[in-house]
Amino acid sequence: MSLTPSLKPLALAGFLSLATVIAGCSDSAYQSSFVYSQGTLSLMREAQDGTKETPGVKKLLDDRFGDPQHLKAWGKLPVDFGGTLTSVEEVSESEPGNKIIKLTVEEGKSLPMKAGSVKFVTGACSGESVQVSKWNAETGEATLAIAPSKEIAAGDACAVDGGTVLSSGRMLYMRHCSHCHGTSGDGNGPTARYLNPKPRDYRHGVFKFTSTNDMSKISRDDLSRIVKYGIPGTYMPSFLLMKDDEHHAIIEYVRFLTLRGEYERKLVAELSSDFSEVAYDSRLKAGEKKPEIQSELQEYLAEDLKESASTLGDELAEIWSAADTEEAAIVPSMPRVTDTPESRRRGRELYLSKTLNCADCHGIDGAGNGPQTIAFEKNPQKANELYNEPGLHDIWDNLNQPRNLQLGMYRGGRRPIDLFSRIHAGIKGSRMPSFKNTPHEDIWHIVNYVLSIPFESDPGATAIAPSAAAESVAAPALVTAPTPK
């Protein structure tokens, strides 16, 4: 019978370990925060934190975007935060303390079928969120479970079930994406250090694989394709089985993070030339006085930056909304040229030509080993210094290897239109340039050639002399292309 006492500590240990696991799963474990960019942290402290009366960069950012636990929906941004924006038409009381508000929506929009809560956006109750106990979708009358602390007035704007898309987007993002792309979308999650290429840092607002013109942002459709199909040849996985509403929520959340990061960059750009720590030091050295600089900063924060804070939002809203319009989309002026040996040969000539010079980066045989890959580049971060390793670098400061075109692995998709877009608009943020001035017919020839490279029996074996090719269009050239199907 000596078994029982010895069992007790064992059982106790079992319970204890279970308890710690449960405690570890509590909400507090998920406390997370957005980090500020290196740019923000390189500013003078007063520019980061502001002064008593005027907000600095950090506060401007937090007021508009919040933190992961308390996301804010800045109405200006072209992000579907979820919910319906309504305004209060009249306020009544069925019995003392039992408030009923009648809500209306803008012309052309309709009231939601369900309403769980309303959040006041303007007016005395601004920021307060109240549960709705009864909702009449016909009349728009909402009975509030408890009266808010202040008076509601007709004309106050409030959001019904506001932010539902954004908050579910955040949950999904934290589960599926944040370990690579980071909580703030800085591409620096815990697993990012093991990956090459690095996960996208959204904060530049630049995305590589778009169907939009070289100067346009990425469209929602492009984001959708990327999340659905992944990026073959990189660690970006496919999330094909995600449900449609989850898919929508996650894309809106990526846009939210992207806009937050880009907004931050723009604010910092306004300040950094005069008010970064480095600029401050050199201004002191140049003989300026500390109080002078500080009052200049004070004035700048109170006037210029305050104004920029709002105009920058408008600018971002405009360019991001434009990306989803037809004007931004790349539409070839002619259908794909039939994939014949002649077309491929013409494509190869263009590939090698001096004007386009794809071979400079991708190599004569397309193996991604052109001369540019062995040259040392200047490091834009450090004046007059070269990078430690040879090769091209992208705007995220990572080594940017030109693609090995013999592998037939197309990260932005293998449809002819995908390759057409890659060549037409370039790969944004990377060193693959835009060839938007090249006639569309020529681009199609190049596409035909590029798509045939993986199947050439001896890639690059050709009588076409590199770079002289464009001039000698008529010269007979031997291209080892497989017979057309």
Next chain:
Amino acid sequence: MKKFWALFFFFWPTVAIISCVIAPSRGWWFPSPPMSRTGVQIDGLFYLILIIVTITFVATQYVLAYALWKGATKESGSKALFSHGSHKLEIIWTIVPSFILVFISLSQLDVLAEIRVISKFPEKATKVAEVTARQFEWRIRYPKPGTELTTVENPGDLYYVNELHVPTGKPVIINLRTQDVQHAFFSPQLRVKQDAVPGLVIPIWFDVREVGNYDLVCAELCGWGHYKMKARIVAQSQSSVDKYLKQLEADQNADGTKSEAAASGDE
């Protein structure tokens, strides 16, 4: 207290018997019936082993409970019996299990051969696709419609990810490979499980009995994103598969001009 332990060990085999009796009617069984022919055979093997193991478990537990009960009800002060074991008993409990093990291993040989030995694959099985596992997704390659699947890529092959379409009612062959580490192709409802080994192209065959969507998951812990390797096997009639491939071909040839978009449908 002594009797408590005897009853405690008596309780468990009793629970085992009760659950065996009521499980089939309560649906406490496999999450789904086997959806492929080999799946039925595999379930048969599973049940065979389950029956042997259950009988062994119940019998030995009752013997244990009986022995405990005998000890618990002994008058206190009675002397313990010293035994150095029994040669005869030991021979019996060595020979009986070894016969059982030999029986199990022989009885599954046929099924194993049918599933794994390439020369025993059904003759009319067609190669439908190559599935390449990678961290952390399943890349699918279909041969260009009208051509045979080969181990190298060919112009016009069709590509997709995380969704595999197969025809129902006939044996199909999948060429399984991996781009990086070891993964395993596992479809619980089809009872298909095969490791993907770097450097090898491993053919697997199965036939799906009913139209429907089945899970495809990775069953080899392959890294921190192992759980992400969820995909879907869509089993449909041959004509639906053909239609799907035609649509896929049109999508893959999209050149972004209007006529093409109209032809391919959902561009």
